[in-house]
Amino acid sequence: MEKVENTFNKIVELEKVHHLFFDGMTLMFGGFGGVGTPPKLVDTLLDSSVKNLTLIGNDAGFPTIGIGKVVCAGKVDKLIASHIGSNPVAGKMMTDNKLEVEFSPQGTLAERIRAGGVGLGGILVDVGITSEIVTRNKQILTSGGKDYILEPALTADLSIVFAKKADPYGNLIFDKSARNTNPLVAMAGTKTIVEVEEFVPLGELDPEEIVVPGVYVDYMVQSEGVNWTWVWEETYGT
Template sequence: MKGKVWESFEQAISDIHDGATLIVGGFGLCGIPEKSIEALRNQGTKNLTIVSNNCGVDDWGLGLLLANKQIKKTIASYVGENKIFEQQFLNGELEVELTPQGTLAERIRAGGAGIPGFYTATGVGTPIAEGKEVKVFDGKEYLLERAIASDFALVKAWKADKLGNLVFRKTSRNFNPIAAMAGKITIAEVEEIVEVGELDPDEIHTPSVFVQRVVLGQNYEKRIERLTVKKVGGGV
């Protein structure tokens, strides 16, 4: 380790302990911290609570941790691409807290900003509202939603400098920036590390104050979650 730059993913995730809560960036398979997830799978850490938009697919992303039965609970907004997830939920092996996508994003952002909770109209009058405080503002009902912060956050960025300033590329700038804010220890895997001063301050999406560890990754697969093609002229 040199400053915030760590030599390997195995070292960077080594203190993620059994029972830890992790916020994981990405949307579908876009912008997921795949190398960190693989290292965590290999380490075998158990009873994890995972906060993420979704839980990967059967054989990739967070699906690897599900298949290895390392996840105890997941807080997510979409779970429809993973048969292992379905099986474990129906068998009572996995606790699931479904959260509307915008609410999930704001819960994570609030956790990173130090805001303990907020009110939203989303979910009023649905099962989402069960057990939650309801308050009326200007004649309209709102639910109290609690912020989410975590022991660790795993994010994937395009570039970082050696201080830990991060740049995300295009759609990978999804849940990653807010996830980075909300982890007590944020581990950023990146495709390139540059010297301090080489990043234009205007292109930095996540300031270094939110990032504790940076690891360089190589040979990213960048899988497509669901491939849809259109027939053209009798061919595909």
């Protein structure tokens, strides 16, 4: 039988994804306080000349951990996140009008990302419906006799994701809580790059274990490995 060449290998060298980062782009990232944020891709962004970014993710990381390094480097114009309390530098930049921050409750933020990934225009939520601060400049819709805030879906030019294991097609498995928002983020980018700790041959992954199917993945790069326990202890203490 004639051998059929595998055309589904999305594993590339890091240099092959540099062109996907550009000035003024919207970048979505997985992670929770640094845990689950792809370290090599963050460092690649940090070392580049790219600036004027809009970032979308759970938080602002920490000054020396996760996406916080990019924020502290002054590369970000706007951040859409659930909180920035873990990064005092981001807080100072916000109060000094050097960083625009759009806050979104964590569950609402995750659902807005999911909505963007599946092609919805937005979601209806009642969180904060009685607060003028929350509803300011928001559209209010009524359904079933109840008022809701219309929250627009979120998408990005590029999503960066961290996975524990993947096959060449991009089917992904995550490491416990490092999974966090990564599956949602993987769906919502026009292009998605995944940093992977371990690659396995096609067919080796149990289909029931796959969290993100490869159809959402465009490129994958090899990670140098991350000790998430160490990151957690550095972040929150033992």
